[in-house]
Amino acid sequence: MLEVTVGELRRHLPEYLGRAESGDEFLVTRRGRVVARLTAAPDARAAAKERLAALRTRARVGDVVTSIDATWNAAE
Template structure:
């Protein structure tokens, strides 16, 4: 991740926006302190699919022992 001062960002804003849109993350600083991070917008559907894939990798499918028709109570 590249760090740039806000004055540099103001001088070359279109260039930095293009770089962020291409996938680069850019940290903007003011007086040496990080204040803003420029990063590309993620496709929410793709991000959700990636998270589901990560979660399903650790899940067991078909691990329910009781038949669906069995009566049960949460109090038991």
């Protein structure tokens, strides 16, 4: 992980934001101490798609023709 000082980050903020969006992560330091981490925000849509893909591997489609009013046994 790369380190950048607060002053350097202020001077070149658009550049560092672009690099963070591309996947780079930065530790922001002040007087030699880490005060923050700059990274891209997680993509909520991509995370939801990954969860759905994982659920698809475990889903089982059964009888989709039977009426809603029909009785059924969940153990089958």
